[in-house]
Structure formats: C-alpha cells, structure tokens
Amino acid sequence: MLLKKTVALVGMMGAGKTSIGKRLATRLDVPFFDADHEIETAADMTVAEIFAKYGEPEFRRLERSVISRLLGEAPHVLATGGGAYMDDTTRAAMKNAAFTIWLKAPLEILLGRVRKRQAGDNAQGQTRPLLANDDMRGTLERLLVQREPTYALADMVLESGDEPHAVLLDKVVAALTADGLCEDA
Numbered sequence: 001m002l003l004k005k006t007v008a009l010v011g012m013m014g015a016g017k018t019s020i021g022k023r024l025a026t027r028l029d030v031p032f033f034d035a036d037h038e039i040e041t042a043a044d045m046t047v048a049e050i051f052a053k054y055g056e057p058e059f060r061r062l063e064r065s066v067i068s069r070l071l072g073e074a075p076h077v078l079a080t081g082g083g084a085y086m087d088d089t090t091r092a093a094m095k096n097a098a099f100t101i102w103l104k105a106p107l108e109i110l111l112g113r114v115r116k117r118q119a120g121d122n123a124q125g126q127t128r129p130l131l132a133n134d135d136m137r138g139t140l141e142r143l144l145v146q147r148e149p150t151y152a153l154a155d156m157v158l159e160s161g162d163e164p165h166a167v168l169l170d171k172v173v174a175a176l177t178a179d180g181l182c183e184d185a
Helices: 017-028 035-043 046-052 056-071 090-099 107-121 134-149 167-176
Strands: 006-010 032-034 075-080 098-104 156-159
Touching: 006 017, 006 056, 006 090, 017 032, 017 075, 017 167, 032 035, 035 046, 035 056, 046 090, 056 075, 056 090, 090 098, 098 134, 098 167, 107 134, 156 167
Parallel strands: 006 075, 006 098, 032 075, 098 156
Antiparallel strands: none
C-alpha cells in the first residue's frame, strides 16, 4: 500500500495506540514511531524521569518538539502519548500534517489495560506518571472528561474495545482509502 500522509493515533493511555499502530504500520508497510519512545531517546531519560526531574511542562515541550520533527518525515504511523493532542500547537501540527485517529475505548477497558501495565512496570519504574496515585480510576475518569471533547476533533473516531485488531485495521485502511490517503502500490 502507498500511504500519502502520516497516520497519528491519539487517545487515552491504554486505548491501544502502540499495539494498533505497530500492526497498522506493518499492514501499510511504513515505519512506526511511538512518540514517548522517541522522547525518551531524545532526552536520554524515561518519561517518568523527565516528569520527576523537570515536570510536566518540560515533558510537553519535548513532546511538541519531537512530534513536530516526526511529522516532517515521510508518511508513517505515529502513536502519541495520551496528553499530546491536548496541546494546541501539537494538535494543529497533527491536523495539518497527519490523518488523526482517536482510538476511543471504554473506561473499564482502559482501566484494565493500565492496571496490567502498571503492575508490570513496578519493577522497571513508572511509565505513566499521571497515574502515580492511589485513585487510578478517578484519575482516568477525570482525564476522560477533560480530554474527550478535544480527542473528538480527530479526523476519525475508532471505537476500540476487545474486538480483534484485524477488524480495527480494516476500518482504518477503508477510511484512508476512501479519503484518498492510501492506495494499492
């Protein structure tokens, strides 16, 4: 397939942006980038270390810079962090240079996925600093209320539950093809 524009996945932590993004990139035969991983590489620190040492504002500055750089590259699939699309500058850059897809998942699925991930992260360090508290459900609920109206500005909303990834990928490829952003090579 020939992808004509970067596909940027947005949404809450645990929505499946990295998992779906990797599979979509493979299906489209394009590179995959995970914004958080690229930020960690650029800073030579983990996301948690950046938050702890410099705070969220510095992390968001780095995030803007890295995403801007990535959007200047050849078409690819980009998984962004949960808060990236909330930044006006980053959102405008993505709207200009990418086809944005909100991976929308119900609270219970998000909660299950982030709890599972957090349990595995305890030995390695926290990968989701915004959830480093005793009320993960409450934090996710508050973030959903704050973020969903902005996520809804994406070019496409893709309901992400427990269905097979192939079903979601088919929907994305169909939307990209219908919009003229993807065609058989």
